[in-house]
Structures are given as C-alpha cells and as structure tokens.
Amino acid sequence: MKRSAGVVVAGLAAVAVAGFGVASAMVARRVIGAGRVHYSEVLPTSSPMTVRLERNAATVLPGRYGLEFDDGSRVIVGPVIGRETADGSVMRAVVSGRVPAAATRARFTGAAVTPADLGVDEARVPRTRSGAWRFDGDDSEASDGTWVVHTHGLGASPLATLRSVQAVQRAGLPSLVTCLGSAFAERRSGADATDVDRVIAAIDDAVALGARRVIVCGWSYGAALSLAAARERPEVVQGAILISPMLGLSETVLHAAAVAGVPRVLVHSALAVLSTPVLARSAGVRGAVPVRALSAGPIDGLPTLAIHSPGDTTIPVELTRAVARRSPSFELVEVDAAPHGLEWNVAPEAFEAAVREWLEAR
Numbered sequence: 001m002k003r004s005a006g007v008v009v010a011g012l013a014a015v016a017v018a019g020f021g022v023a024s025a026m027v028a029r030r031v032i033g034a035g036r037v038h039y040s041e042v043l044p045t046s047s048p049m050t051v052r053l054e055r056n057a058a059t060v061l062p063g064r065y066g067l068e069f070d071d072g073s074r075v076i077v078g079p080v081i082g083r084e085t086a087d088g089s090v091m092r093a094v095v096s097g098r099v100p101a102a103a104t105r106a107r108f109t110g111a112a113v114t115p116a117d118l119g120v121d122e123a124r125v126p127r128t129r130s131g132a133w134r135f136d137g138d139d140s141e142a143s144d145g146t147w148v149v150h151t152h153g154l155g156a157s158p159l160a161t162l163r164s165v166q167a168v169q170r171a172g173l174p175s176l177v178t179c180l181g182s183a184f185a186e187r188r189s190g191a192d193a194t195d196v197d198r199v200i201a202a203i204d205d206a207v208a209l210g211a212r213r214v215i216v217c218g219w220s221y222g223a224a225l226s227l228a229a230a231r232e233r234p235e236v237v238q239g240a241i242l243i244s245p246m247l248g249l250s251e252t253v254l255h256a257a258a259v260a261g262v263p264r265v266l267v268h269s270a271l272a273v274l275s276t277p278v279l280a281r282s283a284g285v286r287g288a289v290p291v292r293a294l295s296a297g298p299i300d301g302l303p304t305l306a307i308h309s310p311g312d313t314t315i316p317v318e319l320t321r322a323v324a325r326r327s328p329s330f331e332l333v334e335v336d337a338a339p340h341g342l343e344w345n346v347a348p349e350a351f352e353a354a355v356r357e358w359l360e361a362r
Contacts, residue, residue, distance in 0.1 A: 027262065027270035037155075039105040042067075043089050051077055051099050052089050058108045059090045063345040066159075067099070067106040074159075075099055076112050110342045113162035118169060128209070130201035133158055133177040135165050145212035148241070149202045149229075151178040153220030153341065154190055163344040164217050164243065167355040173215075178202045178222075191221070193280070193287030196294070199229035207236055215239040215359075220315065220341055221246050228293040230302065239362060240304040241355060244312055244341045247323055250295035252315055298323055304330045305358040307343050307351060314340035331358065 041054040051067065053059040060080060067075040075097035080090055096114065099106075115122040118135050126134040132149075148168045150161035158177045165175045178199050180192070199216070206214050214237050218226030223245030230237040246252045250271060257267045273279040274289040298304055304327075308320045317334065324332035333354040338346040 023266055024269040024273050027266055030270075037107055040108045042099065042103045042106050043087075045091070048098060049094050050081065050091050051075065051094055052091050053106075053108070055088045055090050058339075059092075061339070061342065061346065063342075063348065064095065064112040065092075065345055066109045066111040067097075068109055068111075069100050069103050069106050071100055073097065073100055074111075074114075075106075076114065109156075109160070110345050111157070111159040111162070112345060113166050114159070115162070118162065118166060127179075128176060128202070128205035130198065130205050131179045132202040132205055133179065134209075135169060135175045135177070137169050137172045137174040145210065146173055146215065147206040147209070147211035147213075148173050148175045148215045148217050149178060149199065149206055149226070150175055150217040151199050151202075151219065151222035151225050152180060153218075153222045153244075153246075156219070156341075160341070161217070161219060161222075163348075163351075164219070164241065164355070167344075167352045168215075168217070168241075168359065170352065171356050171359050173359070174209075176202045176206050176209075178225075180222075180225075191285065191289055193277075193285055193289055195225050196228045196232075196290055199225050200232050203229060203233050203236065211236065213238040215241060215362075217241040217243075218245065219243045221249075223247060224249050224294040227299060228290065228296065230299060231293070231296065238303070240299070240302055241358070242304065242306045243343060244308055244315055245306055245320060246315055247306075247319060248295045248297040249291055251297070251319065255316065255319060298327060298330055300327070301329050303362060305354065306330065306332045307335060307354055308332060309335045309338035309343050309346070311337045311346075312340045 040056060040059050043052040043054065045052040062079055064076065064078055067077060076095040078093040078095045080092055082091060115125050120135065128134055150164050152158055152160045158179050161177050165177060168175055180195055180198060203214050216226035216230050216237055223242040224247065226240060230240060254264060254267055257264065271291050273283055274285065275291045277288045280288050306320050308317045310317050320332055324330050335343040335347045335350055344351040
C-alpha cells in the first residue's frame with residue numbers, strides 16, 4: 001500500500017514538474033514572441049486621397065503613421081481630418097501610396113518613413129555584406145567618420161527604424177539598419193539566437209565602410225540588442241540612442257510579470273529555458289537566446305540618449321527614469337502621450353530636436 005502511495009505521489013510530482021515545464025515554455029514564448037498582430041477595420045470611402053478607419057485608441061492618435069495590408073502593400077497616412085464622424089469612424093489623409101481596392105483591414109503602425117523619404121528607391125536600397133540597409137548622410141563632412149547602426153524591435157521590420165535614420169541623416173550622419181527581418185510580408189515572428197551577432201555584423205560593416213566611431217540606435221527590444229553588441233565592440237561604439245527602450249531583458253520581463261500577477265519563479269524558469277539551447281526549442285528558438293547579455297543594462301560611461309514616453313504601457317518609463325537618475329552619462333528626453341515606440345509619430349519635431357542636440361553635444 002505504501003509502495004502504491006509512493007508511486008502515486010511520484011506520478012503527481014512528475015505531472016507537476018511537467019506542467020511547470022510546459023508553463024515555463026509558454027512564458028518563454030511570450031517573452032521572445034512578437035505578439036499578436038492588431039488590425040483596424042478599413043471602411044469604404046469615396047476619395048483615394050483619404051482612408052476611413054474604425055475608431056480605436058491607435059487610429060485617433062495625432063501624427064503620421066503607416067498602414068500595412070495583407071497583400072504586402074503600405075500606405076502612409078497623415079493626421080485625422082475633421083471632427084468625429086456620425087458612425088464613429090476616423091478619416092485620415094493619404095500622404096503616399098494607395099489603399100488596395102478590396103482592403104477591409106490594415107495594421108496601423110508607426111513605420112511612417114519610407115526609403116523614398118530618404119532619397120532611395122525601396123527596390124534598390126543598398127545592402128552591406130551582412131545584409132544591413134545603407135543610407136548615406138546629408139553632409140559627408142558632418143559625419144566625421146561617425147556612423148549610426150539602427151536596430152528594430154520584436155514583431156517589427158527594418159522599416160520601423162527609418163524614423164531614427166531620417167533624424168540622423170538630417171544631422172549629416174550615414175546609417176546602417178540591421179536586418180533582423182525584412183518587409184511586412186516577411187516580418188519576423190520573434191527573437192532569434194543570432195540577433196546580437198547580426199547587430200555586431202552591422203557594426204563591423206560600418207567600420208569596413210570607413211567608420212571611426214559608431215553610435216548604436218535601438219528601438220524597444222532593439223535597445224537591449226544594441227547594448228549587448230556595443231559591449232562586444234567597445235573600441236568603436238561611442239554612444240547609444242534608445243527609443244522606448246528595453247534596457248534589460250530580465251528586468252523588463254520581471255516587471256511586466258509582477259504587473260500581470262505571474263509568479264517570479266515562473267519567469268526565472270522561462271528565462272532559463274531561453275538560455276539553454278535544447279530547452280529553447282520548446283519556445284520556438286533554434287539555439288539559445290543570450291539572456292545574460294541582453295539583461296546587462298546600460299553601459300557605464302557610454303553617452304546614451306533615451307527617448308521615452310509616460311504613455312508607454314509596454315515598457316514603463318519609470319524603468320528608464322531610474323537609470324537616468326543614477327547614471328550621469330544617461331540622458332532621458334520624455335515625449336508626452338505616446339504609446340510604445342510611437343514617440344516620433346506623436347512628436348516628430350521634439351524627437352528630431354532631441355537627437356540633433358545630443359549629437360551636436362558629442
């Protein structure tokens with residue numbers, strides 16, 4: 001009887017451990033996944049120069065945005081036109097592109113700068129050996145051997161970084177854009193074990209092109225990637241610009257878990273899963289995500305500009321404020337009322353002024 005009881009207890013323990021393992025893998029997938037794609041309904045309109053969208057928290061935001069359609073096409077839209085419509089929809093001006101005739105939904109995104117805005121044909125964007133996109137600065141003398149390497153976040157494409165590319169281009173600096181993914185139709189599903197290596201490769205490409213110093217520029221998860229890469233190239237990386245930044249993977253995930261009521265032990269287990277090559281497969285990653293490197297945080301003494309908003313509910317600005325309070329080399333510029341990653345869209349002038357003034361001070 002005791003033996004039978006022992007077998008039952010052992011079986012229950014095995015089930016509990018297995019259940020914990022499954023839960024850890026599920027949390028791990030959430031940690032490095034791109035999240036759901038959120039669509040807005042596209043409603044009929046009589047003019048090709050406007051688009052009518054369902055009213056939601058995104059479509060009523062001020063500023064300029066991108067609409068991405070299921071056929072891979074994109075449209076850039078400007079501010080809301082007129083007052084609230086009787087049916088609750090939102091009208092916005094079409095700045096560039098054409099809304100597909102049969103479109104019924106679109107992804108409302110912050111990627112509102114195109115290669116054409118930077119003077120490059122999208123089909124002919126120059127690429128480096130590592131596959132990074134290349135954009136020259138407006139003033140070769142102003143660059144003084146300084147290049148900027150931009151990296152996007154989870155679920156985004158390199159197009160999302162063109163907002164910061166435009167800002168530094170206007171300051172005269174050339175840029176490389178790390179290609180963790182590509183166009184909308186090929187958008188990445190989440191993190192990959194090789195992401196930091198790709199940023200390092202883009203930094204090396206900049207050096208091969210003549211860079212004497214590099215500034216890394218990371219958006220969201222791209223901030224953690226940029227800082228990890230900067231630690232591997234301290235001899236050349238001399239600054240960082242970080243937008244809606246994930247300054248440390250572990251800290252950010254643990255904070256989000258606390259808000260959501262997820263046990264810390266489960267989060268630590270999920271991070272361990274991602275750090276282990278064999279276990280990481282259960283989260284959909286081939287190889288191990290360098291959790292420790294992505295959790296090391298800002299680099300002491302590295303001149304860093306962070307642009308963040310109190311309106312960010314994905315990565316709270318309080319985490320960035322805490323770093324700014326204790327680090328004299330870390331400067332924080334806050335943009336009001338911008339959701340995660342949309343600081344440029346809501347306040348492009350303030351965004352570009354912050355970048356320009358920080359670069360001039362360097």
